Amino acid sequence: MMYTIDDLDTPSLIVDLDIMESNLARMQNYCNRYGIGLRPHIKTHKIPALAQAQMDLGAVGIACQKVGEAEVMADHGLVDIMIPYNILGQRKLERLAALVRRAHIIVSVDSVDVARPMGEYLHRQGLNIKTVIELTSELNRCGVTNAGSALDLAREIDHIQGLEFQGVMVYPSSAQSMQLVTETVDLLRSNSLPVNMISGGGSPTAFHSHEFQGLTEIRAGTYVFNDASYLRKGVCTLEQCALKVITTVISAPTADRVIIDGGSKTFSSDMGYPMGYILEYPEAQIYQMSEEHGFVDVAQCAHRPKVGERLTVIPNHACGTINMHNELIGLRGQNVEAQWEITARGKIQ
């Protein structure tokens, strides 16, 4: 039996497969053209089959933000995984060692407090792991903050058995953050430390990666789907937004307001106002959410959506929205062609 979009209950998380495939090909083709490795970040989709599709198109490996995500992906045959995240603590090191035994794993560190226990533990297990140094960026999150400290840390890593120094990473790879990357790489090389890997990140800057000297690969996640925050920033077009949520108008209490059956437990609260883009009513604004309700201002619409009508919403944050759901439905036109469990959802450890 053929299922169509009309057979889906609401709210349902759907992906337009034609758009998704086009997004995947566009990024891989870009990377191929400039000889930059593409390492898709699976945090956006959390689905092994989509990671495999990205590998089949030519990705050099994948990135997972948490050990638990990497375990799910390795369980499904993905064996080249970078974890760009400081891994700490006895239980995580045990799990990391188990991963190293069955997959090709690269990790990042930003201090000797992370590097030393990791190297010592893996070495005792007779293992070693490829290691890059995370450098800071305008995000002011993790990362070594200057080239001199990165050199000190690289020398430490170079002496820690169990760790194999490979290079540096940054997120995002922007014009600003790449200044420290370039300075650090020059300093490392002039001190005879080999830099095989310079890993950038982030979908918004991905198509500018060739403008930065030396990036060997980019970690990009959101490009698979795009979202309404990217649309507003001009990073993608409406026709490149693959991820949507079908909702139903459940109430129309006043002339200027309707309520849809999806709120922060369907879309997440990420990325602020306005909260998504309604395809059928671009003039409408989702201005507030409670857990299971979306508040829509329809004052600017030529006519008000009716109770029972379905509205298709491009979410603000693809990664945050996927993380709310257990299942993603793939549509070819109006027909249901795929149904994926979001297997790595909730693997935050």
Place this chain on the structure above:
Amino acid sequence: MMYTIDDLDTPSLIVDLDIMESNLARMQNYCNRYGIGLRPHIKTHKIPALAQAQMDLGAVGIACQKVGEAEVMADHGLVDIMIPYNILGQRKLERLAALVRRAHIIVSVDSVDVARPMGEYLHRQGLNIKTVIELTSELNRCGVTNAGSALDLAREIDHIQGLEFQGVMVYPSSAQSMQLVTETVDLLRSNSLPVNMISGGGSPTAFHSHEFQGLTEIRAGTYVFNDASYLRKGVCTLEQCALKVITTVISAPTADRVIIDGGSKTFSSDMGYPMGYILEYPEAQIYQMSEEHGFVDVAQCAHRPKVGERLTVIPNHACGTINMHNELIGLRGQNVEAQWEITARGKIQ
């Protein structure tokens, strides 16, 4: 073998069972004292065993926000369920009918567009359902906006076979929203429409329910755990906060900033700034989150948390945080006593 809190990896979602049990007893005792029914809203915990514990303490039934949540609860033997949500569409009506066959279900409606198809469908199945009218509140969400319209809708419901008119509901039951409730109930009764049920809602106002005339029951969810948003509003004390997330400091890149291993995919982005309360460092502020990182300002702390140190965070929004996780660990003191799957998580349909 006895597991303790130290055996848990991070981030882990934990509940202090002594505090939770005290919270549950306090609310039930309050309701008992004033002869008000307590109908716990399971959206906060989404765990059948906790709903059963609430029933065992004397709850009159439970509330579920979505049909899918009600299905999970009914699967686990919870058979008195209110769904205070407009239910629309053929597939949801089929599922509602299946629920009515195996449990005692009450629904709310706020328009004839919702009421009529529901009643007609159920009547064709030989079923009927207890129905209340949702009235609006200062939340400006769903709900009929004036007493006259509520009377019109009640008369419609009274004539629709398959629906059994029972009364009214509101969320939250505040001094402001109760004005419309009282006016509506008076109008309905003076027009010979029986009002058996006046259902209020919301933990923050719950302990004031006796101040409002006529509430037959209250739907409250968050009181089971409390959270940092309640703490800031003075709705609960620090000692009444049962839900916590254990995190690890993974980076300390500058003198005034550390990064913990939980972000918006651990805590949700709900409820704004500051993003939770750190028990060990009350002067610290979680000022930003990305998906797997929490940014902590430690400038006001007497000493800076070290990389590898564990920090215990009371989340801003208990309901949003539970919804991120697959599992809740129950601790008695430092010992792991319970481990619950968050079974109704993600049941947004």
